[in-house]
Amino acid sequence: MTDTDTKETFSFQTEVGQLLDIVAGSLYSNREIFLRELISNASDACDKLRYEALTDPTLTENSEQFAVVLNVDKKAKTLSVSDNGIGMNHSDLLETLGTIARSGTGAFLDALKDKSQGDLGLIGQFGVGFYSAFMVADKVEVLTRKAGEEQSWLWTSDGKGQFTIEPSDRDGCGTTVVLHLKKDAKEFLEDLRVKHIVRTYSDHIGFPVQLAEETLNSASAIWTRPAKDVTEEQYTEFYHHSSHAYDTPWLVMHNQVEGAVNHKSLLFVPSMAPFDLYDNERKSHVKLYVNRVFISDDTKDLIPAYLRFLRGVVDSEDLSLNVSREMLQSDPKLAKIRKALTKKVLSELKKKANKAPEEYATFWENFGAVLKEGLVEDADLQSKLLELCRFSSTDSDSLTSLAGYVERSKEGQDSIYYMTGDDTKKMEQSPHLEGFKAKGVEVLLLSDNVDEFWLQHVTEFEGKSFKSVTRGATDLDKIEGDKSKDDEDDSSETELTDLIAAIKAELGDAVKDVRPSKRLTDSPVCLVADEGDMDVNMERLLKRHGQLTDGTARILELNPTHSILQKLALRANEEQSATDSLLQDAAHLLLDQAKIADGEAPSNPAEFVRRLSAVFDKAL
Ligand code: ADP
Ligand code: MG
Numbered sequence: 001m002t003d004t005d006t007k008e009t010f011s012f013q014t015e016v017g018q019l020l021d022i023v024a025g026s027l028y029s030n031r032e033i034f035l036r037e038l039i040s041n042a043s044d045a046c047d048k049l050r051y052e053a054l055t056d057p058t059l060t061e062n063s064e065q066f067a068v069v070l071n072v073d074k075k076a077k078t079l080s081v082s083d084n085g086i087g088m089n090h091s092d093l094l095e096t097l098g099t100i101a102r103s104g105t106g107a108f109l110d111a112l113k114d115k116s117q118g119d120l121g122l123i124g125q126f127g128v129g130f131y132s133a134f135m136v137a138d139k140v141e142v143l144t145r146k147a148g149e150e151q152s153w154l155w156t157s158d159g160k161g162q163f164t165i166e167p168s169d170r171d172g173c174g175t176t177v178v179l180h181l182k183k184d185a186k187e188f189l190e191d192l193r194v195k196h197i198v199r200t201y202s203d204h205i206g207f208p209v210q211l212a213e214e215t216l217n218s219a220s221a222i223w224t225r226p227a228k229d230v231t232e233e234q235y236t237e238f239y240h241h242s243s244h245a246y247d248t249p250w251l252v253m254h255n256q257v258e259g260a261v262n263h264k265s266l267l268f269v270p271s272m273a274p275f276d277l278y279d280n281e282r283k284s285h286v287k288l289y290v291n292r293v294f295i296s297d298d299t300k301d302l303i304p305a306y307l308r309f310l311r312g313v314v315d316s317e318d319l320s321l322n323v324s325r326e327m328l329q330s331d332p333k334l335a336k337i338r339k340a341l342t343k344k345v346l347s348e349l350k351k352k353a354n355k356a357p358e359e360y361a362t363f364w365e366n367f368g369a370v371l372k373e374g375l376v377e378d379a380d381l382q383s384k385l386l387e388l389c390r391f392s393s394t395d396s397d398s399l400t401s402l403a404g405y406v407e408r409s410k411e412g413q414d415s416i417y418y419m420t421g422d423d424t425k426k427m428e429q430s431p432h433l434e435g436f437k438a439k440g441v442e443v444l445l446l447s448d449n450v451d452e453f454w455l456q457h458v459t460e461f462e463g464k465s466f467k468s469v470t471r472g473a474t475d476l477d478k479i480e481g482d483k484s485k486d487d488e489d490d491s492s493e494t495e496l497t498d499l500i501a502a503i504k505a506e507l508g509d510a511v512k513d514v515r516p517s518k519r520l521t522d523s524p525v526c527l528v529a530d531e532g533d534m535d536v537n538m539e540r541l542l543k544r545h546g547q548l549t550d551g552t553a554r555i556l557e558l559n560p561t562h563s564i565l566q567k568l569a570l571r572a573n574e575e576q577s578a579t580d581s582l583l584q585d586a587a588h589l590l591l592d593q594a595k596i597a598d599g600e601a602p603s604n605p606a607e608f609v610r611r612l613s614a615v616f617d618k619a620l
Helices: 014-024 033-055 090-096 103-114 121-126 129-135 183-189 191-201 232-243 325-329 332-355 357-371 373-377 379-388 402-408 424-428 431-439 449-454 483-488 497-510 536-544 563-573 575-579 581-597 605-619
Strands: 008-011 068-073 078-083 137-145 152-157 162-168 174-181 209-211 251-257 263-269 287-290 293-296 311-315 391-393 396-400 415-420 444-446 464-468 511-516 525-528 554-558
Touching: 014 129, 033 068, 033 078, 033 129, 033 174, 033 191, 033 232, 033 293, 068 191, 090 152, 090 162, 129 137, 174 183, 183 191, 191 209, 191 232, 232 251, 232 263, 232 311, 251 332, 263 332, 332 357, 332 379, 357 373, 357 396, 373 379, 373 449, 379 402, 391 402, 396 402, 402 415, 415 431, 415 449, 424 444, 431 525, 449 536, 497 511, 497 554, 497 563, 497 575, 497 581, 525 581, 554 581, 563 575, 563 581, 581 605
Parallel strands: 068 209, 287 311, 415 444, 415 464, 511 554
Antiparallel strands: 008 162, 068 078, 078 174, 137 152, 137 174, 152 162, 251 263, 263 311, 287 293, 391 396, 391 444, 525 554
8 A cells, every 4th residue: 555645756767867858958949849748648548538438437427528628827837737537546657657658759769869969859750748848847747636546646746857746636537737837938828829839739639628718629539520621730740649650641541431331530651660560469550439439559450460550540430339349359340341441541552652653662661561461461452462562673773563564574474583582782693683684584673571471372463473583494485585685695505414413423412403504694503492492582581580490402503605614514524524523622612602692601611612722723
C-alpha cells in the first residue's frame, strides 16, 4: 500500500532529464505545439475510458459528456487542460510521467545525438508528447483520478530532474494539467492565441475542445465528415495525432463504403518508413473504431501484414460493440471489411503508380519490400500485386515494372530473367550476366531478402516464367539477340571434353558437374545451381541466418571461347595430362575464381595461395 499521507519525491529517468534540458532551454519558435500534445493526450484518455465503459458502464455513470476543457487564469498565470477521461493512478503516473514510454520520443533523442544540440526543429518533427509542456511552463501540475478508483493524485515538477506525487482531491475521474507559464510565454494566456492554436492543430479531435464554454473545434470524428469538407492540413494533423508520426503523409485515402458491411476509413501511407516496419511481429497500426468508439490498434485481422505501413482509422457501425476485442477479431464482417480495404488500397496505389511514377518510386523504396510479402501471403491478389512491383534491371537506371520488362523482351524469349543478391551494383558486374548483356537480354536485379521467397510462389507473369540466371542451363540460343551485338561474336569455341574430364577427376565432390557455358563471354568460369537445386543467393541467406550449414555442390561452367580454357584444353589432350600438376592446380584455381566472382571466399585460402604462386612461378 502506498502511504497516502506523504508527498514522495522521484527522479526522472536519465533520458527524460536530457530531454527536459533540451526542451526547457529552447526558445523554439514552434513551441505552441505543446497544446496540441496535451489535447491529444486528453482525447486519448477519453477514448480509453469510452472503451472501458463498454464492459463496465458504471465507470461513466456519473460523468458528463466527454470533453477537453481549457482554462486560462490570468492572475495565477496558468493555462490548464482538463479531461474527463481514464485518468491515472499512482503507478500509472510513475510509469508514464517519469520515463520515456513512447518510442517516438526515444527516436527523437537518438536523432538528437547525431545532430548538434541546437537543432530544435527536430522537436516539431517528432513531437515529445507530455514533456513539451516544459517548453512554456516552469512548473507543471497534473491532478488526476483514475476511473473506478477513489484516490486522486497530484503530480508536480519544475522539470529540473525531479517530480513529486502526493494524494489529492479531484471531482470525478480524469486529468487536469496545469501549466504555470514562463515569463516569456504569457501569450498563451490570450484567448485569441489559444483559439487559433486549437483550430490550427486540433480541429480533427473527435471530442469538443472548449474554452470558456465555447467549443473551438469541429468535434466530429474527422473520418465521418465528407472528404470535401476536410482540408489537407486537417488530414495531416489528424495523421500526426493518430499515428504518432510527424512526417507529411505520402497518400491519403478517405472512403465511406455502403454495401454488405458499411464502413468508413481514413488511411495514410507515410512518406517515411516507420521504425518498426521490419519488427518480427509485423504489427498493423490502423485503429479500429465501432461507431466512433475506439476498439483496438492491434488490427492484424483488419489489415494484412503486407500493408502494415498503413496508418489511420477504420470505423464500422455494423460491427457489434457488445463483444470483446478477441471476439470481434473473428467476426466474419471484419474479414469482409479487410478484403474491401485491401482491394481499395491496391487500386489506389496502382493509380498513383500510373499517374506519378517518380513519386511511386519513392513509395516503392520505402515499402516495396513489405508489399512483396503479399505475393507469398495473398495468392488471390497476386496478379494485382505483381502489377504494383518495381525492380532494378540491367536495362535502365530507374525502376521497371514487369509489364515494361515484358514489352522490352526479345523475340523468342519466354522467361523473365532475374538475378538475386545483396547489392545490385555488385550484381551488375557478375559473370552470370555476360551472355545476357551480349545478346541485349534484360535481367532484373533483385536485392531484397523477400525476393527469394516470393519467387518460389509466383510462377509467371503474362505467360512468362521467372528464371534465375544463376540456376539451370541457359536457353539463350533460342532468343533473337541484338543484331549488332551478335555480329561481334566471332570467337571460336573449343572442344572441352578432355579438360572437363580432367577437372571433374580433380575436383571430385566439390562440384556437382562441369560443363561448357553459354552464359559467359568474358570471364573464364562461373558457378551455377542445378535446375532443381536451391539458388546460390538463397543458400547464402539461409546460412547467414543459421538455418543451413552445408551448401549444395554447384555446377562449374567453363567458357569455351576463353583463352585460358583453350590453352588448358590443349594440355588436357596430351598423354601425360593425368600427372600434369599445373592442370591439377588450374582446376582448383578455376573453382575458387568462380567463387570469388560471386563474392565468396576460396574454399581453402592457404591452398589457393599456394596454387596461385605455383602457377605464377611457371608463367614467369
Ligand atoms: P503518448 O501520448 O505518445 O503516449 P505522451 O508523452 O504524450 O506520449 O504521454 C505519455 C503517457 O502519459 C500517455 O501514454 C498516457 O499514458 C499518459 N497521459 C498523458 N496525459 C494523459 C491524460 N490526460 N490522461 C491520462 N493519461 C495521460
Ligand atoms: Mg501524447
